Amino acid sequence: MKLLELDNLQVSIGPVQAVRDVSLSLAPGECRALVGESGCGKSVTAMSLLNLMPPTAQTNAARWDFAGRDMRQLSEREWRRIRGNEIAMIFQNPMTALDPTQTIGSQIAEPLRIHKGLSKREARMRAIALLERLAIANPAQRAAQYPFEFSGGMLQRAMIAMAVVCEPQLLIADEPTTALDVTVQAEVLSILRELRESSGTAMLFITHDLGVVAEIADSVSVMYAGQTVETGSLQDVFSREAHPYTQALKRAVPNMENPHRLEAIAGTPPDLRHPPKGCGFAARCCERMAICDQLPPNFPCESTAAHQARCWLWHPEHPARWRESEQ
Amino acid sequence: MLKFIAKRLLSGAITIWFIATATFFAMHAVPGDPLTQEKAMSPAVRAQLEARYGLDKPLIEQYQLFLGNMLQGDFGISFTQENRKVNDIISKHFPISAILGLAAVLIALVGGVAAGTVAAYYRNRWPDRLVMIGVIAAISVPGFVIAGLAQLIIVAMNNAAGKTLLPVAGWGSVNHIWVPALVLGLGTMAYLSRIMRASMLEVLNADFNTAAKAKGVHGLRLFWHHQLRNAVLPVVTELGPTIAGVTTGGFVVELIFAIPGLGRYFVQAVQQLDYTVIMGTTVFYGAFLVLVVVLVDISYGLIDPRIRLHGGGGR
Numbered sequence A: 001m002k003l004l005e006l007d008n009l010q011v012s013i014g015p016v017q018a019v020r021d022v023s024l025s026l027a028p029g030e031c032r033a034l035v036g037e038s039g040c041g042k043s044v045t046a047m048s049l050l051n052l053m054p055p056t057a058q059t060n061a062a063r064w065d066f067a068g069r070d071m072r073q074l075s076e077r078e079w080r081r082i083r084g085n086e087i088a089m090i091f092q093n094p095m096t097a098l099d100p101t102q103t104i105g106s107q108i109a110e111p112l113r114i115h116k117g118l119s120k121r122e123a124r125m126r127a128i129a130l131l132e133r134l135a136i137a138n139p140a141q142r143a144a145q146y147p148f149e150f151s152g153g154m155l156q157r158a159m160i161a162m163a164v165v166c167e168p169q170l171l172i173a174d175e176p177t178t179a180l181d182v183t184v185q186a187e188v189l190s191i192l193r194e195l196r197e198s199s200g201t202a203m204l205f206i207t208h209d210l211g212v213v214a215e216i217a218d219s220v221s222v223m224y225a226g227q228t229v230e231t232g233s234l235q236d237v238f239s240r241e242a243h244p245y246t247q248a249l250k251r252a253v254p255n256m257e258n259p260h261r262l263e264a265i266a267g268t269p270p271d272l273r274h275p276p277k278g279c280g281f282a283a284r285c286c287e288r289m290a291i292c293d294q295l296p297p298n299f300p301c302e303s304t305a306a307h308q309a310r311c312w313l314w315h316p317e318h319p320a321r322w323r324e325s326e327q
Numbered sequence B: 001m002l003k004f005i006a007k008r009l010l011s012g013a014i015t016i017w018f019i020a021t022a023t024f025f026a027m028h029a030v031p032g033d034p035l036t037q038e039k040a041m042s043p044a045v046r047a048q049l050e051a052r053y054g055l056d057k058p059l060i061e062q063y064q065l066f067l068g069n070m071l072q073g074d075f076g077i078s079f080t081q082e083n084r085k086v087n088d089i090i091s092k093h094f095p096i097s098a099i100l101g102l103a104a105v106l107i108a109l110v111g112g113v114a115a116g117t118v119a120a121y122y123r124n125r126w127p128d129r130l131v132m133i134g135v136i137a138a139i140s141v142p143g144f145v146i147a148g149l150a151q152l153i154i155v156a157m158n159n160a161a162g163k164t165l166l167p168v169a170g171w172g173s174v175n176h177i178w179v180p181a182l183v184l185g186l187g188t189m190a191y192l193s194r195i196m197r198a199s200m201l202e203v204l205n206a207d208f209n210t211a212a213k214a215k216g217v218h219g220l221r222l223f224w225h226h227q228l229r230n231a232v233l234p235v236v237t238e239l240g241p242t243i244a245g246v247t248t249g250g251f252v253v254e255l256i257f258a259i260p261g262l263g264r265y266f267v268q269a270v271q272q273l274d275y276t277v278i279m280g281t282t283v284f285y286g287a288f289l290v291l292v293v294v295l296v297d298i299s300y301g302l303i304d305p306r307i308r309l310h311g312g313g314g315r
Ligand SMILES: Nc1ncnc2c1ncn2[C@@H]1O[C@H](COP(=O)(O)OP(=O)(O)OP(=O)(O)O)[C@@H](O)[C@H]1O
Pocket: A013, A016, A018, A036, A037, A038, A039, A040, A041, A042, A043, A044, A045, A054, A208, A272
């Protein structure tokens, strides 16, 4: 049983087709990384999963099931019971995502008050206990403080507390470490890993840092220009990368074997107001073929195939690339 | 916090001294004096009066005398109103101005916050357009025109109803307050709603607003706990100067609506060069405004924890 199944999500904001086809699934307790360069639609996907896009955005999906419900049918009322309760979100910048005029404690306690109907006192006690679990010293005093009295790392822990306090089934983390400095990044990452192990919450971990992916994810979806272009297990995507974009992305990451060679991907992503007719990556792909400009590589894959790439090279009738890499 | 308040009060005292001194000398630089207004007056009577009011002394000595009395809270006796003490004039008429001003500020604050919020919520749609047109009208039409219009509307309303719904002018009941207070506060309301609209728009786009929604916060809770509290901060900052504007603007409204407030006496005193009344009301207003600004600063600290906990390091 999957917890989340999303098929062909499309979101357009005015003329911008920010998300053109995102398909992904999550099993209970699974951690999936969603990677891709800036502007490819990761945050729009995340916000759409909470139905929090501005009213000007138009959202469509062929399938969108969460915990056995068709999310396309939900009323705003039902959504309110899901946000912060069944699906929660950790934002990129804890400095701006916490309300400067409310105490940390009351902000963590708020979802409990709304969703679980706890009294002010009970909710506060739970918030303090959670802060303690996240290794914040003097949690009772800390809970009475305001965001400006916290350091960046502590703020992100407070934000994590705010997100997990109702024990959601799905936690969406939108670049939770990007705004933090390196030492704090590792700390926050280990907290998230620990939480995942202890609570069994499924996680959609959005990042553009491939190093972080290897540390936390079970599976990976790679996004390019509003589409998921490659999907598979961590091993599939990291050691048997199939899509030319994923391959280029990996070449762009400095690693142990070639610490000095860093190939930036030449060219820029397409304008999402006028996305190309064929493959979105064609303009920058070094393996592009005639068909790539003509038709988008949307062909039916075997539904059992856990490793999928949106690329003509992997078409069932394309000469033997699949088999090549599989031996 | 206490140190902060003490500091503000001290700088306020210096401000008041400065206002008093400047007014004193400016007033005496104007040709003529309170006694020239009286018609034929024999030199003997005039000399007697001058001696009584201390006008025969050199200016510097008069200034010293005035400062000394001021420190004891005594502003002397009015020149033009037989034997009325300035302190009595203030204590009798200021409460009327204060009630009017307070009502005006409250109406402006509530109306401005509400209008600004509606405009921001419906950005670029008709409620927003309507509010913005109202703002421009309220700022560009002079107060006395609005006051006159308001009186015409009341008259028309009373005629249509066949009885007195609202009094056209005068003072004495709660119903006497609404219209002049609204007229007095209208410009301020417009100004505040513009500030509120901008800051509410900022809040609606802020990360913490989205994050609160992502927690499931919605409706009134979202508005009270997260949006209003943040958006109202810039409005509260403006409140100090605003109250100043409303009290000075009160003069005209008090005249038009025949309200026996202090403003009317002040205008009259300036016309007749009634030295003691001018000095008394000026210093009194100055002290009042300083107090208001300090109070506003304190309330700002209560809303914004960053200021409260830093002991008011200033923004
Ligand atoms: N509210 C919005 N209004 C208009 N366009 C938007 C809005 N939000 C996002 N977009 C557009 O949608 C596209 C995808 O943006 P998104 O924020 O999802 O990228 P991202 O993958 O999260 O990038 P980053 O790594 O920089 O966070 C961008 O072209 C962006 O300009």
